[in-house]
Amino acid sequence: MDTPNQEHRLTRKGKETRARIVAAAARLMFERGVAGTSVEDVQREAKVSASQLYHYFKEKRELVLAVVRLQCEQVLGAQEPLLSHLDSMEALRTWRDAIVQLQIERQFVGGCPIGSLASELADAEPDARLELAEGFELWELAIRKGLRAMYDRGEMRPDADPDRLALALLAGLQGGLLLAQVRKEAGPLEAGLDAMLAHIRSFLV
Amino acid sequence: MDTPNQEHRLTRKGKETRARIVAAAARLMFERGVAGTSVEDVQREAKVSASQLYHYFKEKRELVLAVVRLQCEQVLGAQEPLLSHLDSMEALRTWRDAIVQLQIERQFVGGCPIGSLASELADAEPDARLELAEGFELWELAIRKGLRAMYDRGEMRPDADPDRLALALLAGLQGGLLLAQVRKEAGPLEAGLDAMLAHIRSFLV
Structure with missing residues (x-):
């Protein structure tokens, strides 16, 4: 191994x-x-x-x-330092813009390197699945950290669930990336991310 | 051909x-x-x-x-008649529950048949990409039809954009399906769909 x-x-x-x-x-x-x-x-x-x-x-x-590990490192690494400070709507917006911009530059080819590997390997390769789940979890944790900071500072209503919001945002991102890859246009990615950001914003006090 | x-x-x-x-x-x-x-x-x-x-x-x-066409037919067909009447929050909720239930029954194996094909073929096979884009579009149109009916009946605020909401919901669904396939649990799918339904609900008058 x-x-x-x-x-x-x-x-x-x-x-x-x-x-x-x-x-x-x-x-x-x-x-x-x-x-x-x-x-x-x-x-x-x-x-x-x-x-x-x-x-x-x-x-x-x-x-x-090894490829799965490298892609997880690179995808998360490329989003630093934005990903480590998602603790305001402005920061979330900047991160969202960077993701959309990257896909435009790539002309919507390849989609998410982690998501594509996940779709291909999740059922066929148990070890790869665990690595991919870990990669997604690190991604989710980074988002969660930012949302929790907003929550802990009292900027979100008490009934907000930052952990669930983080997971939902990652889902909206992944689905948006896949649909954008298929359509070769940013629309679905923007719609998915913007809806999740609006949903997060709805919990602000 | x-x-x-x-x-x-x-x-x-x-x-x-x-x-x-x-x-x-x-x-x-x-x-x-x-x-x-x-x-x-x-x-x-x-x-x-x-x-x-x-x-x-x-x-x-x-x-x-031919497989792409069959899967698009089957996925959309299996969601009928729910998919053709997504014109109330209750209907959206029932549809959401059916999707989650199906994934639980499949033990989160395979993810979305259309989404998986899309991830594999979107860049490698231009003809398949067009078919997949069409499949996703039919899916989106069905959701859109329901949301537009709510909008046209005056149940949504004038600033709601049913078309964009439909696309966002499909993105949340696709991302949720992929993450659920990787984690082998319903959490991400529920989080993705519930956030999108809450976002839609936020536009109700």
């Missing part, structure tokens, strides 16, 4: 090679899906030999797990 | 065989994804010969399109 411990035992050059393989796999799987990406494709894309790749990943399943 | 005209030219027995092939492909692709389902798998599952399958579908792409 590909554990952090094993990763730590690698030399600097080894870590670099491993990272290059995972990045190449992530690129291809984002474009073609996991099932549409063979280990040989990854090998060519990363410019490594079959034995090099096998040195780091004994089977495709391990490589897929 | 697999056009309705060609389908019409089939004999009754031909139509039955074709329908059996498409149903078998839909089952497998729902379980394993499109890329994870080979034409040979479909042939075995439908119990037809290679030449029989080829008689109806010259390439996998045609079969995938």
Whole structure:
């Protein structure tokens, strides 16, 4: 298994090679899906030999797990520092605009890297499902932290449930991203996010 | 191409065989994804010969399109008659409960058949993308029709936008289905749908 411990035992050059393989796999799987990406494709894309790749990943399943972890890190990392300060309607709005803008720049290709992996792997790969659930949970926790801060400062009505609002916002975001990917336009993403933000706003005192 | 005209030219027995092939492909692709389902798998599952399958579908792409159409029909068909009368909060609530119940019965396996196909095919298969966009649009139009009826009866404030609310509700539903599939629990689906229903309710006079 590909554990952090094993990763730590690698030399600097080894870590670099491993990272290059995972990045190449992530690129291809984002474009073609996991099932549409063979280990040989990854090998060519990363410019490594079959034995090099096998040195780091004994089977495709391990490589897929590493890709899931990388995408979760990258998606959440790219949203920092916005994601860590979602404690005002203005901050939520700025975050919403950044997400919409990114999808416009990507021309609505690929959708959410985590969501796409989730849709493909949730039932077929139990280990990947757990990693994906964890990625979504970190995302939800970041949103929740901001909403709870608003709640704790007394800016929300006592009957507001910041945890449930955070989960609902993530659902609206994921559905909006999927529909925007299918329609190749921002409308569904904006509608989904704006409705959730309006719903959150309805709890402000 | 697999056009309705060609389908019409089939004999009754031909139509039955074709329908059996498409149903078998839909089952497998729902379980394993499109890329994870080979034409040979479909042939075995439908119990037809290679030449029989080829008689109806010259390439996998045609079969995938037929599966997309079937899933759109089935998903929307299964929600009838609820979907065609979403013109009250009570009706929306009943529909919401039916969707949650179905996912519980399926133990959150597979997610939304249309959404899963959309995530896999939206960028790789332009023809399938158009069919999927049409399926989502029919879904949205059905929701929109109900919300517009409420609006036209004067039950919503003049500043409500039933069209945008319908799209937002579909986004909340799709995101909720995906997150529920990953977590294997109803929470995200309920949170997504309930937030959207509360948002709609906030426009009632």
